[in-house]
Amino acid sequence: MKTRFNFSKKHRFYLVIILLIFMALCVISLFFPLPESLNYDEGYHYESGVEILRGTAAKRGDDDIYHRNIMPASALHPLVDQTIQNIFPISKYLNLENKFFGRFATIIISVILAIYVFIWSKQLYGVLAGFLALILYILDPNIIGHSRIITQDLFGAASIFIAVYYFWSLLKFGGKKNLFLSIFTFGVAQICRLTAVYLVPIYIILGLGFYHRTIIQAIQTQNIPVIQRVIKRSIFYILALILSTILIINIGYSFERSGTQLQNYQFLSHSFKQLQTYPVLKSLSIPIPAAYLQALDFGKYKQETGFGSGMPYLLGQLGFIVDPVQGFKIKGFSQYFLIAFLYKVPIATQIFIWLGFISLFLWRKQLNFWQNEAFLIIPTVLYFILMSFNTAQIGIRYILMIFPFLFVFASRIVTGWPAYKRAYRILIIVLTFYLLISNLSYFPHYISYFNELVIDRKMSYQVLVDSNLDWGQNKNYLQDYLQKHPNALFIRYDGDNKLNLVIENQKVAPSQVSLDNPINLLVIEANQLIGITTDSNHFYWLRSSRQPIDHLAYSYLIFKISSQDAANIFGKN
Structure with missing residues (x-):
């Protein structure tokens, strides 16, 4: 049996409409009401793509330690950026940041991933499940947020999911086409995101699980021909996988300094x-x-x-400790991604996932777990555990690769839709609308999304910060606010712990500030308030004694301050 993607014209029409809605959410949220500024990492990833196109990635890594994480997939960003500017010359006059249109490369890859989410769910659980999985994907604020920026996270999620899909197709259906696509997509995943290397243990676990009955039976009956056939096929696949992956990686990096001792x-x-x-x-x-x-x-x-x-x-x-020998040392939280998932994933989606597990338990006797669900659950669990032991805990984006697997898994809850009771069907419909409302309530600030467990949205910083909330993506909103509020002061410390003050979009030295025009509003980045990018003591006085009165695009917090506070900040007390 071969993998089939065919479906009716009506379903194809629905698919196109849903994908167009997704693209509209991605594109419109980038431009309105103000263009979303490039975050702290996007320039780096864009330049990484340029180095890939030049064939000088290793040289750049030698010169700059921060460019030692260059992945060939990043080349898509400058390629798409330049293509758009060449096809649509008017784009150069839209007063947007340089590199802005490189984001459309990520949108394209995200649309491809959405299609595969639909296809796999449809093959496993039927067309209705396919559309539910697709809706969970296109309405997830984390997916939308990371589908519109120049980073590796969405590329990694897409390549890992598609690679596992074709590995499942190979084991399930066989065929030369699936063999080629399984090998090819595994190699491509390795040049999209470093975490794709964990596909090796995932494939081993899934392969052994898929054939465990055959292997055990062959050993028990001493069926030597079957054992030999399994070993030969495995060796062939492993060798083909290794050689093809080496070739793909070499092509991706233009063979630069390959063979170095x-x-x-x-x-x-x-x-x-x-x-x-x-x-x-x-x-x-x-x-x-x-x-x-x-x-x-x-x-x-x-x-x-x-x-x-x-x-x-x-x-x-x-997250830090003071080691007696090593001194200050960053230390992560084992529960970080569990809490991040709890607060950052829409509540409706979480309920769908739990319903999926309930369904799995209730129908466990009818399941072929190692032939189907294992390919969704094993990658999810393994990546979740591995990332939880990672010291670099700066955002839910580090587990973005598990989202497509969970969406497909959750879609199993509509497998027997015609036979379901009316109350259950109403519940699923209500949850879907709840997901839509929760999504739109954060438009266009999807990076900063938190679900309704955070009742007061300006207090989100008490749960998580960094790329969960404040990634430098809202600088245009800050400039607009300061221009309209002359009584507002923006304050931050730079990398050298030097105090920077901005009033009406003009940088000023503390000694040059006049208190004749009273400053009664203080604007500060969430990251700076907490102290993850600067000395946490700088704003201890503020976060320990006051709460923000408002937020600006969620990532900037607005505090009301007294004239005495202003005098203390300016050193005029």
Whole structure:
């Protein structure tokens, strides 16, 4: 049996309409009411894509440690950006930030992922389930938020999900087409996001689970031909996977410094440095580009130390310890992503997922778990656990890859729709509308979305910050607000712990501020208030004694201050 994508014209029409709604949400939320500014990371990822196109990723990594995480998929951003500007010259006169249209590359990939979410759910549970999974995808604020920015997170989610889908198709249906696509998509995933390397243990677990009955029966009956056939097929697949992946990675990096000996690398992580101590490995020529190995090393280094990330923060606590030997050390929270999921994923979606697990339990005797549901649950659980032990805990985006699997899994709840009781069907419809309302209530600020467990939205910073809330994406809203409110002061500390003040969009030194025109509103970034990007003591006086009276695009907090507070800030007391 072969994988089939065909469905009726009516269903194809519905699919197109839903995808157009999704694209509209992505694009409109980028432009209205104000253009969303590039966040702190987008410029880096765009420049990484440029280096890939030049074939100089490893050289850039040598010169700048922050560019040791360059992935070939990032090349899509400058390619799409330049294509749009060439096809639509008017785009150059829209007064948008440079690189802005590179975001459309992510939107394109997200649409492709949405299609695969529909296809897999439809194959498993029927066409109605396919549309439910698709709706969960297109209305998820986290998906929309990360579908419109220049980063690797959505690329990673798409490539991992599609790779697992084709691995399932290969095991389930066989065929040369699925064999090729399984091998190809695994390789492509490796040049989209470093976390795709965890597909190796996932494939092993899923493969053994899928064939466990056949393997056990063959061993018990001593059926040597079957055992030999399984071993031969496995060896062929593994070798083809390894060789194809090496080739895809080399092509992605233009073969730059492929074959470099291990001893010639300047590794950062303890784990990779340890590899260089073994004589048998030191002189080994690695048949992959230097930039890819640098990226793996850098990823491990970040995991070990949290380097390059803001300090983890959860429920009012900063993640660090003071070690007697090593001194200050970043330390993550084991429950970080559990809490992030609880607060950042729409409540309706969470209910759908729980209903899916209830359905799984009730129908457990009729299931072929290792042939179907395991391919959704195993990647979800494994990635969730692995990310929970990661030191770099700066946003729910780090577990974005589990979302498509959960959407497909949750869609199983409508498998027997015609036979369901009226009350149950009404519940599903009501939850779907609740999801829509919750989504639109945050339009267009999807990055900063929190569900209704946060009753007072200006207090979201007490739960999570960083790229969950404040990623520098709302600078245009800040400028507009300061222009309209001359009595407002924007305050922040830069990387050198130097105090910066902005009044009416003009930077001023504290000594130059006149108190003749009273300043009674203080605007501050959520990240700065908490202290994940600066000394947490700077604004302790503010967060410990006052609460914001309002928010600006959720990521900026507005406090009412007295003339004495202003004098203290300006050093005029």
